[in-house]
Amino acid sequence: MKKTFLTIAAAMMMLACTQTDRKNPFLEEWTTPEGVPPFEQIQVTDYLPAFEEGIKQQKAEIKAIVDNPEAPTFENTLAAMDASGKLLDKVSMVFFNITESDGSDELDKVMETVLPLVSEHNDNIYMDAKLFERVKAVYDAKDGKGYTAEQLMLLDRVYKTFVRNGIALPADKQARLREINSKLSVLQQQFGKNLLAETNAYKLVLEKEEDLAGLPESVRAAAAELAKANGMEGKWVIGLQNPSRIPFLQNSDRRDLREQVYKAYISRGNNGNENDNKKIVLNIVKLRIEKANLLGFETPADFILDDTMAKKSDVVNSFLLGIFNAGNKKAKKELAEMQAIADREGKGVKIEPWDWDYYAQKLRKEKYAMNEDEIKPYFKMENVRAGAFAVAHKLYGLNFEKLEGMPLFNPEAECFRVTDADSSLIGIFYTDYYPRASKRGGAWMTNFREQSIDKDGNDVRPVVINIANFTKPTATEPSLLTIDEVQTLFHEFGHGLHGLLAKANYKTVSGTNVARDFVELPSQIMENWAVEPEVLAMYAKHYKTGEVIPTELIEKIQATSTFNQGFMTTELAAAAILDMNWHDLKSADGIDPVAFEKTMMDKIGLIPEIAPRYRTTYFNHIWSGGYSAGYYSYLWAEVLDKDAFQAFKTTGLFNPTTARAFRTLLEKGGTEEPMVLYRTFRGAEPNPEAMLVGRGLK
Incomplete structure (x- = not known):
């Protein structure tokens, strides 16, 4: 840039x-x-x-x-x-x-x-x-x-x-390191800019009723709203943002159109145009290798992991391969079940990647009689957010008050004052949940101000923000979230609590300033509360009638909690392995990014019906998002979060003693070693089996 x-x-x-x-x-x-x-x-x-x-x-x-x-x-x-x-x-x-x-x-x-x-x-x-x-x-x-x-x-x-940062290097190597850092900062920003442009550029325009075959009314309405926003009123538009793309792939009976949307999504940054990211990726890798070498490391992964809990590339790769193999094994069974449905339909369909979401929906209906559209009316965004707030109140005594008339960075943002049980200020919390062309994809938490103690001894409280790209309201319906979006809201809110509850003297170690493979623990543990029956009864209310979600729907949600986890685990682990393969390189000379990716995925046995969750040319996390040689941290932290949540399951979801102990972990941020904090809370090292059990893989 x-x-x-x-x-x-x-x-x-x-x-x-x-x-x-x-x-x-x-x-x-x-x-x-x-x-x-x-x-x-x-x-x-x-x-x-x-x-x-x-x-x-x-x-x-x-x-x-x-x-x-x-x-x-x-x-x-x-x-x-x-x-x-x-x-x-x-x-x-x-x-x-x-x-x-x-x-x-x-x-x-x-x-x-x-x-x-x-x-x-x-x-x-x-320097x-x-x-x-x-x-x-x-x-x-x-x-x-x-x-x-x-x-x-x-x-x-x-x-x-x-x-x-090279303080021990001689002057000439320090000068080169400065050049590398400057070039990387520009390349990384350009990668993200290209990805946003690619995502925004694609629009599948639907003009005929037959193009809408299979789409529920909610998806049609959202597509009509997107068309209207793009000056095509009276038509329907499908884009590549998750709230548009995923429901279309899950529901559209038009296999040819599903293929178009899927291929457009997985080819982002790989189209040979001005937004192509292949050359940028290679330049980033080459510079990261050179930087690692200058600082005494063989590979970028060696350099990056030296400052994490995992420490070594071999540790991460072994960890990921075990999870991948378990996920891949289950994914093959899921594929066989979906193929059986396709065979019974008699259309001669062999499941391809653009069919997975579609037939997974059919399989879920067949096995569990569950339809996403049946449960979405109970997950109005405002109710889900209120549910996350209610969980924080019951756990930690926090109160959330919506503030009107506050300065907003965008009209879609909302602002809340967060106070403790004694009414003292915890912090200010912004949410900004809907996609727009000016916002990059995904969901994240960050700060407008970090917590610290200033020179006069005042506790400077944080200003925290949650960003997402959830299903937007339409002319006829409010924002109704999918189960995945519900868990994402709770996930980012967990990061938000980590930042809000910070109690440190120094900003450098305050809040979320922790090891990369520890930072996802506070976020991922919050996902567990999102779909607990006791919690669902607190916030999942029909947006029209106010009816609390029926027990039979809660039972379906619980029954499907491990559904499609073979696919989800496999695509996530494959992306993490791809990340490590790129950062384990000692040289990037002569590498073709697309061929390299295919070779690595073939090597681990990724089935062709599944692509890595993020492919090389749109893997924003590792090229522009701070997760280089660190995407594994989602799975690494899941081991911690599933084990930690067992403490609440054992003592009670809102047990005051357990909650107080976990709040202490959140408050301490990076002021102590991560595993010391974890052992203090749990009383032992985490049990790695908890994550596989939680995903239904063991």
Whole structure:
């Protein structure tokens, strides 16, 4: 996303001519309720000057640490570093969130200038030899100082960050590392930009009634709304966003159209056009290999995993292969059951990848008499969100109050004040749940402000956000979620609780700032509550009648909890294995990304009816989303979450003692080692069998 600075500078000069009295809101104290960002006041041209001033201020703060004549101590070095960069954090958290959730061409232009600036600034800090001397002096003398566990974690984190950013390298190699970091930042952003463009570009336009064969009224209405939004009123449009694509693949009787939509989805970034990602992938891999080599590691995976719970590539690969084999075995049985249905229909259909969702729906109806459209009316988005809030209230005593008139980054966003049982402020929570062309796909949690204790001893409470791409309301129905979307809402809310409940002194180890393969525990454990009968009875109410979901539907949901898990486990594990294969490379010379992917999937025995959940050219998690050599963490953390949830199943879903113990784990964030936190909660190491049992694979 690197474009010239001249375009931005010219726009800024034009604005200056007409708004000379206007102040940049980032350079002012925010007087909004609880200090949330004043989104409506922020203009695109505010970002670059705020970044430049933020970098300038942090450089001065770092210089003051380096020039301090006093001997290095934890407070005057580590704590001072953690407290630095307040303005830069302020603008960064707004800017990078907005570009992901409500991007524009104008923001892209700013991004092209900002990314190299931020990359260079980060390198300047962590390649500062004099600053490292002070950090190392504190690190080397840490024994016997009586530091808290949190202080030791911060010290270890900062020390390792210097090492992992090349502080020990000679000047020429540091210079090369700077170039690599700058190039990677631009390539990674370009990958995501291309993927968004590819996703938005595809539209299957349906014009005749026969094109709609098999589609329930809810899917037709959503397709009509999408057509209207694209200026094609009176027609129907199917896009590649999950709420549009998945119901179509599940229900459409038009096999030829299912094939078109499926192939369009799995070919994103691999179409030979201006949004093709194959060359970008290879360049990213080559640069990551070179970076790992510079820092003393053979492969990117070796480098990345050195800072995780798993530590070693062999550990991850062995873990994933065991899960993949169990999933693949069950997927073959699922395929045979679906093929039997297709054979009975007598149309000569051999199940292909674009048939899986369609026949899985038929199989589920046949085995469990369950239809997704039968249960969706009980999962109005607002009710599901209220259910997640109710679970947090019963577990942790939290209260959620919707705030009207708050600054919003998009009109579709909503804002809530979160308070504790004693009415003290926990934080501010935003939700933004519906797809739009300016938002990248998927679902995620992040912060507009992280929790910490400031220099005056004040507990700065966090501002947290959940983003998703759920089924949108139509002209005739509210947003009615699928079971998958319900669990996604609870999942991201779990991340949100991890951020909201943070109780740390230092932002570097606060909230979700934990090891990548631990960060999914708080999110995934929340999914377990979503479909528990006791919890469903709390929130699953028919959007028209208010009727609580009937027992027989709850029983069907429970009965189908492990349905299609062979497929789901296999596609997830295959993607994680693909991620590791890319990052286990010692050289990417002469590699064709598509051929490489096929070879790796053939090697593990992935059946042709299933593709990895994310293929190489649209695997945003690993090329642009921070999960490189880390996609395994969803399955790794599932071992933890299924084992941890057994504590609640044993003592009671809302047992106060168990809930208090888990809340403590959430509050501590990254202030202690992950496994120490887990053992403190559970009293033992996690049982790896719990995950396979939970998925119905054992």
